[in-house]
Amino acid sequence: MATGGKIDTDILSDEIFDVLCSMCKNRGKHSEGEKFCVDCHDYFCINCVTVHSQVPVLAGHKVLDKSQVKSGTSKSLPREPAERCDRHSHKHIDMYCQNHDNVGCSTCMTIEHRSCKNTFYIPEYIQNKSYLVASRAIQTKLKALARTLAVQANNFQQDKHNLLKRKAELLDDIRKFRQEMNDQLDKLEKCSVDEIENKFKLLEDKIEEGLKQLQVHKAKVKSANDKLASQNQNQAELFVHVKIGEDAENVTNKFIEDTKMKITVSDIEFQPDTKLFQQLKQNKTIGMLTEKTTKNDKLLEITGGHSYCVKLESDENECSIISACYMKNGTIIQADNKNRKLKRLDSHNYIITDWYNLPGQPWQIYETSVFISTMTGRRLKQFSTDQSGQKLFSDINSIAVSKNAARIYVADDLKGLxxxxxxxxxxxxYNSKLLQMASYCNLTEAGSVLVSGHDSNNVLQFTSDGELKGEVIKADSRKPAATLSVCCNQQMSKMCISRDGEDNIEVYDI
Structure with a gap:
């Protein structure tokens, strides 16, 4: 017989059901949770999961059967990852590519790892494997990285401060130089004005002197005429007046003859210095912005590296990455000569994100001359011979130009750098046994020049003036394939090289 008292339904329900429906429990009901939402981390009964799926915002959530979740309480975690893919937000990261040691969703694997043989479904791959130790180790590394990033953030802020300060200094230099130019132009203008003033002062003085002489002769003519008109009966005096009149006539006629040539003002012209003006017209700026070469730029040191496959399923031949470069956004562009493709790589995971099929085999240059052209393609200069008339080049493989356009670097098959x-x-x-068949040259941010040797199978580093600093990557008997291209991103502390006929690129930490 039952006695009075209150039954603890929570204890009773927990004993009856493994897990409870979260929505029902919030309403004071107790229903068994048959489904588990990976995104909500909650269990739902059959009725409530239907309501959950009908909410538009929740429609994309991943719902599993209770059997797919590890046994235990409602706090148990599902066997499948709950993390969503950054690129395909409707998908969960549940796949692993062992070839690239990279995780992603099923769409990522289909698009980016379709040629990889070792791709696995994560819940199956991690069975009987413990990642607790690895998790703790990566946590330690991530904490260290967080501290490094904090330091780097301060460095960036300091660099920005220094950059803005230097910008202000350079703008001030421009203004000072412009003022110096203004002062000099003011002096030139003053000299030109003074020259005109002096010239016209002489002419004006000449005219004034002529006016004075004219008044004198005018007075003489009038006086002589007045005396002759006085009807003086004294014949002797009349003779004198006639002679005085004749003299006044002669002198005045001579004066008129000497001064009758007028000064033609229009004949006086100012001819500007066209050379000075043309020079200003030709210049795009009032000076040149240059970057000083860092003389203390140290020889790059390799601290570690990895190999990444850059072969696509559609590639018909082995890869031949003849040239490569880091873009400003951090991606890498590679020219695959044998497969006639331009390939773009994500520089974080070194996965091909997209590519472009070319009508022919990509290269840098085929001729044995160097041309300097405008941005519109108008040729300005051509270099093919040296000062003595000898051919500069034999077979050009690659060309690089310094940021200030003061130096041109040519990697030549037979003549080296x-x-x-x-x-x-x-x-x-530079041409020696240490650099055999120079195949590619690339400039670092600090102004150094990296040159790969195809037959010497190495990478050398030079100063901006072509002085050898040392060997960055040495020939390796374990990697007999010849070195083709090299590119470097010092901000990312990465160097990427390719080897002839290899489907993998080598990415090194520097």
Whole structure:
């Protein structure tokens, strides 16, 4: 017989059901949770999960059967990852590519890892494997990275402060130089004005002197005429007046003859210095912005690296990455010569994000001359011979130009590295056993030049003037394939090289 008292329904329900429906429990009801929402981290009964799925905002949530969740209380975690893909937000990250050691959703694997053989469904891959130790280790590394990022953030702020300060200094230099130009132009203008003033003062004085002489002769003529008109009967005096009149006539006629040529004002012209004006017209700026070469730029040191596959399923041949470069947004553009493609790589995971099929095999240049052209393609200069008339190049593989356009770097098959100024004059040459068949040259942010040797199978570093600093990547008997391209991003502390006939690129930490 039952006695009075209140039954603890929560204890009773927990004993009856493994897990409770969250929505029902909030309403004071107790229903067994048959489904689990990965995104909400809640269990739902059959009725409530229908309501959950009908809410538009929740429609994309991943719902699992209770059997797919580890046994235990309602706080148990599902066997499938709950993290959503950054690129495909409607998908969960539940796939792993062992070839690239990279996780992603099923769409990522289909698009970016379709040629990879070792892709796995994560819940199956991690069975009987413990990642607790790895989790703690990566947490320690991430904390260290967070501290490093904080330091780097301060460095960025300091760099920004220094950058803005330097910008203000340079703008002030421009204004000072402009003022100096103004002062000089003011002096030139004053000299030109003074020259005109002096010239016209002489002419004006000449006219004034002529007017004075004219008044004198006018007075003489009038006086002589007045005396002759006085009807003086004294014949002797009349003779004198006639002679005085004749003299006044002669002198005045001579004066008129001497001064009758008028000064033609229109004949006096100002001819500006057209050379000065044309020079100003030709200049786009009042000076040149240059970057000083960092003389203390140290030899790059390799601290570690990884290999990444850049072969696409559609590639018919082995890869031949003949040239490559880091873009401003951090991606890498590669020219695959044998497969006639331009490939773009994500520089974080080094996965091909997109590519473009070309009608022919990409290269940099085929001719044995260097041309300087405008942005519109109008040729300005051509360099093909040196000062003695000898051919500068044999077979050009690659060309690079310094930021200030003061230096041109040419990687030549037989003649090694050739450094020219922008007038085509040789600054220096480097050709030795250490650099055999120079295949590619690339400039670092600090102004150094990286040159890959195809037959020497290495990468050398030079100063901006072509002085050898040292060997960055040495020939490796374990990697017999010849070095093709090299590119470097010092901000990311990465260097990427490709080797002839290899489907993998090598990315090094520097």
């Amino acid at each position: 050739i450094v020219l100024d922008n007038n085509g004059q040789i600054v220096t040459r």
